[in-house]
Amino acid sequence: MxxxxxxxxxxxxxxxxxxSTAIIVRCIQRAVVDVGGAMPTDQAAAYVIGMSLAEALAHAAPDVDPALYPRLGARYRHHYAAHQNDLSxxxxxxxxxxxxxxxxxxxxxxxxxxxxxxxxxxxxxxxxxxxxxxxxxxxxxxxxxxxxxxxxxxxxxxxxxxxxxxxxxxxxxxxxxxxxxxxxxxxxxxxxxxxxxxxxxxxxxxxxxxxxxxxxxxx
Missing domain, CATH: 3.40.50.1000 (HAD superfamily/HAD-like)
Structure with missing residues (x-):
């Protein structure tokens, strides 16, 4: 052998x-909008996949106040949890x-x-x-x-x-x-x-x- x-x-x-790529992109986009940021493009949201969550969300939402990052992360986890059973x-x-x-x-x-x-x-x-x-x-x-x-x-x-x-x-x-x-x-x-x-x-x-x-x- x-x-x-x-x-x-x-x-x-x-x-x-x-x-999970498509669902992660949508969850990032929805989380950013939830905290008042401009919705990232599909390309921008996909680019940050693989980074740590905090770094990824900060990169995807440069117009969001850093004070809102904890809420941004919570909104992402909320959206992702709603879809995690759809993944395989x-x-x-x-x-x-x-x-x-x-x-x-x-x-x-x-x-x-x-x-x-x-x-x-x-x-x-x-x-x-x-x-x-x-x-x-x-x-x-x-x-x-x-x-x-x-x-x-x-x-x-x-x-x-x-x-x-x-x-x-x-x-x-x-x-x-x-x-x-x-x-x-x-x-x-x-x-x-x-x-x-x-x-x-x-x-x-x-x-x-x-x-x-x-x-x-x-x-």
Whole structure:
């Protein structure tokens, strides 16, 4: 059997594994309007996906008084909670994760979500025991700071050259680059793929099937 190229594979969550981009955009837009700000464009709202919530909302609502940020965050969580049961993994993701586990890769999540938000998303029977570790933006530094990946690499004793980050935003790929890790960009999430290769992505894929085939051949 061909030896593994990567011992640790870290995934972004929203827009990479979880089909949530469109709903997050709408929730950001509604939250900003709720506190009196100008509604961000779809592009502006999608750009901040992957950042920590506080940073994302501040970036998406530059005309909102910082004193209103706590209420802005609360309104976002209100809108998101109303739709979180509408969300699901992208088709093909779960079989892919199981195949990677069968090959004895460590699997992790590195996300801009809060710990509470990620735990709620992972609290399903189908995802029980799938991931070996995770980091969220509220318990470490947000993307593109490399701390999430550095902590995961330390936890599993894996070197940067044996770690792969997979994500749908430039924040994900810049984080990987900052941590000295390889990255794969996925083209079905929040950001356009034009900048992915410039940020060091070793591959850009356009479907879960393509990601599956690439990982099984190269990871």
């Amino acid at each position: 061909r030896p593994r190229a990567f011992d640790l594979i870290a995934f972004d969550w929203d827009g990479t594994l979880f089909d 993994l992208f088709a093909g993701v779960l079989p892919l994760l199981h195949e990677l586990r069968a090959r004895h890769h460590w699997l992790a999540v590195a996300t801009g979500k809060s710990r509470r938000g990620l735990d709620e998303a992972l609290h399903t029977a189908e995802l029980h025991g799938v991931f070996d570790g995770s980091r969220t933006a509220d318990e470490t530094a947000g993307k593109p700071h490399p701390r999430m990946l550095l902590e995961l690499m330390e936890e599993f004793g894996v070197a940067p050259e044996r770690t792969l980050m997979i994500g749908d935003t430039t924040h994900d790929l810049q984080m990987a680059r900052n941590a000295g890790c390889a990255s794969v960009g996925v083209g079905w999430g929040a950001h356009e793929i034009d900048e992915f290769h410039a940020l060091g992505a070793v591959q850009v894929v356009h479907s879960v099937r393509e990601l599956h085939d690439w990982l099984l051949a190269n990871a």
